[in-house]
Amino acid sequence: MLSRLSRLPISSKWKLTATSCRQYSIEADLKNAYDVVIIGGGVAGTALACSIASNPFLQNQRVALVEAMDLTNTLNWTPTQDKYSNRTVSLTPGSMRLLENIGVTEHLSPGRANPYSDMQVWDGVTGARIHFDATTLQTHGMTSMNDTTSTIAYMIENTHLQHALLKRLEQCRADGAQIDILQKARVADINQGTKDVEDSEGLDLSDWPTVELENGTMLKARLLIGADGVNSPVRKFAGIDSLGWDYDAQGVVATLKLDSLDHHTAWQRFLPTGPIAMLPMGEGYASMVWSTKPHLAKMLKSVSESDFVELVNAAFRLSHVDLDYFYKQLDNNYDGFSSLASEVNWRDEVMNKSNTSLPPKVIGVQEASRASFPLKLRNSEKYITDRVALVGDAAHATHPLAGQGMNQGLLDVESLTNVLVQGTCEGQDIGNIHLLRNYASDRYVRNIVMISACDKMHRLFGTDIAPVTWLRSFGLSTINSLDFVKAEIMKYAMGVEYNGTASHHH
Ligand SMILES: Cc1cc2nc3c(=O)[nH]c(=O)nc-3n(C[C@H](O)[C@H](O)[C@H](O)COP(=O)(O)OP(=O)(O)OC[C@H]3O[C@@H](n4cnc5c(N)ncnc54)[C@H](O)[C@@H]3O)c2cc1C
Known part of the structure; x- marks a missing residue:
């Protein structure tokens, strides 16, 4: 006692x-x-x-x-200009508020935690898309931290x-x-x-x-x-x-150099092998998290930097059938895939002629920034x-x-x-x-x-079986057309469910 x-x-x-x-x-x-x-x-x-x-x-x-x-x-x-660690997180306005309350945010390097206000999520098999942005928040009376009313989350290096x-x-x-x-x-x-x-x-x-x-x-x-x-x-x-399981998947991370200075949009595409995300770190730079099968993760870390860049572009822009074809080529006999860049480019031109909502092109990967982590689900x-x-x-x-x-x-x-x-x-x-x-x-x-x-989500998108892809395409399009539902999802994902002080309901 x-x-x-x-x-x-x-x-x-x-x-x-x-x-x-x-x-x-x-x-x-x-x-x-x-x-x-x-x-x-x-x-x-x-x-x-x-x-x-x-x-x-x-x-x-x-x-x-x-x-x-x-x-x-x-x-x-100390921050180094144009160099970002490959371990990053997307912090919700709810988390930022907590950090502010306990006196931490004043010790952050100004401008280095990058807010983003736009998020494009789409299905790599059906193309169905959901778009979260400031308008969704504002029209539903939801604002985030302080005056930055449109912030979905902040990208920050761990x-x-x-x-x-x-x-x-x-x-x-x-x-x-x-x-x-x-x-x-x-x-x-x-x-x-x-x-x-x-x-x-x-x-x-x-x-x-x-x-x-x-x-x-x-x-x-x-x-x-x-x-x-x-x-x-x-x-x-x-x-x-501890209950749970290991996913048969690795999260491959890397720091990407982009051909665009936009740094307010996050992109995520669901492929049958797992989702790939491009998260903006600053002008011309993004952090990548690509969840994929372990053997593909190994390959992504071992190919040349230029082939890696092409594969990332392909993962965001081409069909998963094209991707499978590239993986096979690389698996069979890798000593540099001489035509990879041109193959990705011409397919991209054919496929995405009129597609305006694609992410920026990747033009480089920061040296030694490729790494991978096993993905797990656990709850004690x-x-x-x-x-x-x-x-x-x-x-x-x-x-x-x-x-x-x-x-x-x-x-x-x-x-x-x-x-x-x-x-x-x-x-x-x-x-x-x-x-x-x-x-x-x-x-x-x-x-x-x-x-x-x-x-x-992981299970729903981890397949290309037709009835499932049809249903999820229908689901995404429906959600995308219902701003109210989107606003609720965003509110939840932004960490404002906890005590709501990061949001104001009018
Ligand atoms: C690829 C990837 C991307 C992610 N992206 C995001 C994201 O965008 N947003 C997000 O919210 N989360 C993200 N996460 C999850 C996030 O990284 C983790 O949830 C978070 O880092 C866990 O922090 P922690 O302090 O609980 O544990 P850890 O960071 O694991 O810290 C545990 C600490 O305990 C110490 N320790 C362990 N054993 C001992 C011991 N015996 N004696 C003394 N010290 C010990 C370790 O050295 C370590 O420093 C991501 C994870 C991965 C793998």
Whole structure:
């Protein structure tokens, strides 16, 4: 049972129990006891640390942020003109608002997070198209952040976002927040606390998880957060199962150079092998995410840069039958497909003579920017146990076709912060499972809805069987003609479902 004193933040309890701690000396151990230990300094973990440190009700909490990697390069990151990292995310206005509320956006490099206001999504088999743009939003009384009424989402490099989060943490620490950042610190083991750490004055650490780092350091956590990604060690310690499957697919990413300076339109085409997206990063540059079969992903990474560029153009502009033909040619005997560029060009001219709604042409790929990631669907069987909560990819992972994974993680952070504030204001122990249930019940179903929606899209478009393609073509055209439905989809995808403050309904 939790004692009277374990309701207090560590900072105040520390003084009360300093002289009477039986087993643990202050030097060696109480200084390693924290109200919140966050494992994982990715975006979800760092954002949670910022969110706690920025909240007036949580500022007394002692927090440790533990990250296996060296964060120095990310902290020192500076933008390079005309060069973009290949790891990027599309952040919804809802996520931007959260980042603004916790003081992060002021640390972003001006002009480097690129807002887009137009999105073209179409079916590579039937050509059916859905077009989201500012008009849909405005005619349905929906606006996004501040005055930028037409923003659907912001494209940002992961390292840029993480850089801003770390800068904000530095600022919070300078302002007195009690946050220890332990980097290059890998978790070796996590154990349940033992009975012999009970204190005569009531500081009861017996059920607090103990985190053992590879360098031997031990940390005690009133509340342990798993923000440690899809293979979460915290989730394993907590005995929580992760449900789901691996898609037979890889997400190939690359930074593309375009023949157009437009940087306000996102393009996504669904091919039977998976969707390909071109997401605008800045004038003349886009980030590509091409979900495809593993053997094609391997081929896309190994062909020459010029052939890769042609294949990307073909994937956006030609029929999937043409694409299959190119894949076969490349698979059979690859030592440079000498006629690929001309084949793509003449087919493009024949096919797209009068098609005005095609994306810009790709004219180059940034050196060494091609990489691929396995795609998974996961949802943890639960998000909490006593003194443990999971956030971000540790709790759930989704297909990137709707660009929602990190946005979901940030919504987790917002929700968990609200629950911790509630607990603190009511004098509850923030590790208590009854309190944490509020977080789980807020996020669990919402995350499942998003994960299943992405999965259904993936399945619906992953075929070229005629009745299915006919139905989905009908579905897309119908949605496209119903602005109200489109506005609702956009609202959902823009992350304004959470508490609606990013939108104003007139
Ligand atoms: C191709 C692709 C495109 C995507 N596009 C989008 C998009 O457009 N929009 C979007 O919202 N999402 C997108 N996502 C998803 C998004 O990238 C993830 O949801 C997000 O990065 C997860 O963040 P996280 O902090 O939860 O986990 P992670 O980034 O995995 O961070 C976990 C951290 O924990 C640390 N860690 C792990 N184990 C230990 C240990 N034992 N000890 C100490 N530290 C440890 C790791 O080093 C890591 O830093 C995309 C994903 C992919 C693959």
